[in-house]
Amino acid sequence: MSPGRPELVAPLAVEGLFAGYGGGDILKDVSLSVPAGKVFTVVGPNGSGKSTLIKTLAGLVAARQGRIALCGRDITRLAAARRVSAGLAYVPQEHNVFRNLTVGENLKLSTEFLDGGRLAGPEQRERVLALFPDVAERRGLLAGNLSGGQRQMLAFACALMANPEVLLLDEPSAGLSPKFVQEIFQAVLTVRDAGVTVFMIEQNVAAALPFSDIALVLVAGQVRLVTAADRLLAEHDLHSLYLGEA
Amino acid sequence: MAQLVLNGLITGMIVALPAVALTLIFSILKFPNFAIGAMLTASAYIAWSLNVLAGLPLLAAAVLAALLFALAMVLTDRAVFRPLRERGPITLLVASMGVSFVLENLCRLAFGNLARNFDIPIARPHRFWGLRVNQEQITTAIVALAAMAAVYLLLRHSPLGRAMRAVADNPALAAARGIDRDRTILWTWAIAAVLTTIAGVLVGMDRAIDPLMGWSYIISIFAAAILGGLGSPVGAVLGALVIGVVQEVSTLVIASNYRQAVSFAAIALLLLFRPQGLLGQRRIKR
Amino acid sequence: MIAYLVTILTLVSIAAIVALALNLQWGLCGMVNFGIVGFVALGAYTTALLALAGTGPILALAGAVAVCALAGGLVALLSVRLSEEYLAIVTLGFGEIVRVVSLNEAWLTGGALGLPGIPRPLIESVPSESYDWVFLGLCLLALAAVFLLLESLTRSPFGRLVRAVRDDDVVAATLGKNVLRTRVVAFAVGSGVTAVAGGLQAFHFSYIDPSQFTPIVSAYAFMAVIAGGRGSNRGILLGACTVMVLLEGSRFLKDFVEVLDAEQLASIRLILIGLGLILFLIYRPQGFGREPRRSAGSLLGEAAADGRERTS
Numbered sequence: 001m002s003p004g005r006p007e008l009v010a011p012l013a014v015e016g017l018f019a020g021y022g023g024g025d026i027l028k029d030v031s032l033s034v035p036a037g038k039v040f041t042v043v044g045p046n047g048s049g050k051s052t053l054i055k056t057l058a059g060l061v062a063a064r065q066g067r068i069a070l071c072g073r074d075i076t077r078l079a080a081a082r083r084v085s086a087g088l089a090y091v092p093q094e095h096n097v098f099r100n101l102t103v104g105e106n107l108k109l110s111t112e113f114l115d116g117g118r119l120a121g122p123e124q125r126e127r128v129l130a131l132f133p134d135v136a137e138r139r140g141l142l143a144g145n146l147s148g149g150q151r152q153m154l155a156f157a158c159a160l161m162a163n164p165e166v167l168l169l170d171e172p173s174a175g176l177s178p179k180f181v182q183e184i185f186q187a188v189l190t191v192r193d194a195g196v197t198v199f200m201i202e203q204n205v206a207a208a209l210p211f212s213d214i215a216l217v218l219v220a221g222q223v224r225l226v227t228a229a230d231r232l233l234a235e236h237d238l239h240s241l242y243l244g245e246a
Numbered sequence: 247m248a249q250l251v252l253n254g255l256i257t258g259m260i261v262a263l264p265a266v267a268l269t270l271i272f273s274i275l276k277f278p279n280f281a282i283g284a285m286l287t288a289s290a291y292i293a294w295s296l297n298v299l300a301g302l303p304l305l306a307a308a309v310l311a312a313l314l315f316a317l318a319m320v321l322t323d324r325a326v327f328r329p330l331r332e333r334g335p336i337t338l339l340v341a342s343m344g345v346s347f348v349l350e351n352l353c354r355l356a357f358g359n360l361a362r363n364f365d366i367p368i369a370r371p372h373r374f375w376g377l378r379v380n381q382e383q384i385t386t387a388i389v390a391l392a393a394m395a396a397v398y399l400l401l402r403h404s405p406l407g408r409a410m411r412a413v414a415d416n417p418a419l420a421a422a423r424g425i426d427r428d429r430t431i432l433w434t435w436a437i438a439a440v441l442t443t444i445a446g447v448l449v450g451m452d453r454a455i456d457p458l459m460g461w462s463y464i465i466s467i468f469a470a471a472i473l474g475g476l477g478s479p480v481g482a483v484l485g486a487l488v489i490g491v492v493q494e495v496s497t498l499v500i501a502s503n504y505r506q507a508v509s510f511a512a513i514a515l516l517l518l519f520r521p522q523g524l525l526g527q528r529r530i531k532r
Numbered sequence: 533m534i535a536y537l538v539t540i541l542t543l544v545s546i547a548a549i550v551a552l553a554l555n556l557q558w559g560l561c562g563m564v565n566f567g568i569v570g571f572v573a574l575g576a577y578t579t580a581l582l583a584l585a586g587t588g589p590i591l592a593l594a595g596a597v598a599v600c601a602l603a604g605g606l607v608a609l610l611s612v613r614l615s616e617e618y619l620a621i622v623t624l625g626f627g628e629i630v631r632v633v634s635l636n637e638a639w640l641t642g643g644a645l646g647l648p649g650i651p652r653p654l655i656e657s658v659p660s661e662s663y664d665w666v667f668l669g670l671c672l673l674a675l676a677a678v679f680l681l682l683e684s685l686t687r688s689p690f691g692r693l694v695r696a697v698r699d700d701d702v703v704a705a706t707l708g709k710n711v712l713r714t715r716v717v718a719f720a721v722g723s724g725v726t727a728v729a730g731g732l733q734a735f736h737f738s739y740i741d742p743s744q745f746t747p748i749v750s751a752y753a754f755m756a757v758i759a760g761g762r763g764s765n766r767g768i769l770l771g772a773c774t775v776m777v778l779l780e781g782s783r784f785l786k787d788f789v790e791v792l793d794a795e796q797l798a799s800i801r802l803i804l805i806g807l808g809l810i811l812f813l814i815y816r817p818q819g820f821g822r823e824p825r826r827s828a829g830s831l832l833g834e835a836a837a838d839g840r841e842r843t844s
Binding site for chain 1: 405408409411412414415416418419420421422423424425426
């Protein structure tokens, strides 16, 4: 990686990553590189390590070996909140908004306590709210009173307030009714078109891939395949991929 | 009757301050702090020492006592509650009982069992529309209302308040947002200590200071907080006012020695029929 | 000196009974009883009133056990569906009510003056110079009976069930209603045991008043349970002895340090108890004894197996 040519530096790059809980490693030598301005989706069977991967990237699980780089800067040892300041925002799968606080307070808190540089100014706030008009018009409401889909949008909006380079989404469609699922992935595209690189993990492959640019298949903690998302949908038999026959 | 309601409201305002403190600690540290009564006693003695022994005017003594006591509770948290933070509510509440024994008996050891009074002039009660209102009651109402308004503004409109509510709501997400839980907890103890000091001084002005004074309020404080749903400061204030009025009015029917029993009856009825509190949400574990 | 030792031993065995009861409630079931002194007092007053009415000591004690068990069951019922914090508050309130009633209802309890002249058991049939020994024997007998009862309860399917429930909320939630009943019963049994201690205390002094039932009684019990190790009946016995001997021993301190009066000594004792509680919780949460740690699953497996053996 040559720092002299920043246009070639991937927003998010992982090299030889090992991580896990307790005894064994769940992630075994994972390497990947997320190109700028794309939606990068990790799919895989249950227990493949998707969730460990995104938590390790977010800084909630410690990396045992390997390197995580954000726009060329090594963030492997940064604490979770510091990664947000560095430009890597994370939306957890559930409990991702403060239910007893208003929408406005949720937005404010998303950057209020981050140290350094990322304090959202009014323009950033307006830009984010313009992406999510549903959220914008409910600023005075308690977040707990929003619908599931709106709450997910609010979580996106909060993450974007820190003006991140990369947005990490942990199963954004989990627990939503089918009606909202399309809406949420549409919002993911909106985020991408606003210039933010998106890295997400998804269980709902069929729904997610049409909205993704690149797909990575993770099986048993190892990268099995990286390809264009539409090609994965069209050309590969997912079942055989998951079972390791491809 | 109107006189009793008025007295009850004043009592309620005094009870409301520690009840709010209890609620803040409960929602952020997730355990009922049984030392709240002893905190009332200890803070009152600190203010009394500064007022009577050191000769400071009462207001200065109260302010200084609030600061000192806030420091003391912050240190107590460091020494006692912080090492036990992840051990669950039962361990914490038993530890808070331990703290209660220590605080209360330090006071008894230092000051004896005699009742003490602040160095303040005794004023004649005023009369409004046939109601007797004494100077202490007016002071109590003004100070307590101001303190409650300050806490409300702090919680609603300050970064610290938002951080406190965020930690209470979702500690994991709060951490991800860069909110330092330990610092928020220290501030919570400091605020709780200031509130109990204010209440301690008000009780001391109204009656007298003795080692058991906190004990004589503890059931009322818990009743107020439970009435408000354990976790809602506004609920705790309303609960305290209800408890205060019910206690005073009940003296028409039963002996005034049974004040705490009236509070207890309120808790019992509430737990039987409306366990989520008058305003709060249901908190059922099993 | 011997007479003094006999008195101390009598008091230790009474305190040990209270501690064993608290161990059943708090140690085994996780139900915090901050009002345990209220149950001791209720037991003592019931025993005293019945004995003064001429029922004889056994009936008086039995009546006290029944009254306390009933009261304990009701207190537990109030809050058993809610999280444990509420029970702690309700028991604290219960203790306060008992205190206020014993102080104010002079027609029944003698108020602050208390109830004198409680007839002591076997007083006519034993020569008065050896009576204290006999009474100590009675107390030890009661302690042994309580210990055996609680030991067998702990080892029974019932005991394993309550421990499983204490250790694992998920198990608790799945078992549902059964668990509620079990917890209420356990709390009632604990309260009944406490009444025995109260009754013995009434007989021992042959005089009771509200000043005997201060929170220090609860404090001793908590200290004994945590020092002895929650859940272990044997540890509790040891804990109760240590705590009582240390605290009673501190009376002698007065002879050496003349500046301290009795009141100050009492407060120093409570400060020590408070510090002791905190230090044990932080540094030795299992106390000196320890209950063998087992998973909720294995506890329940055995409970179920026992159940099957019984029915077959």
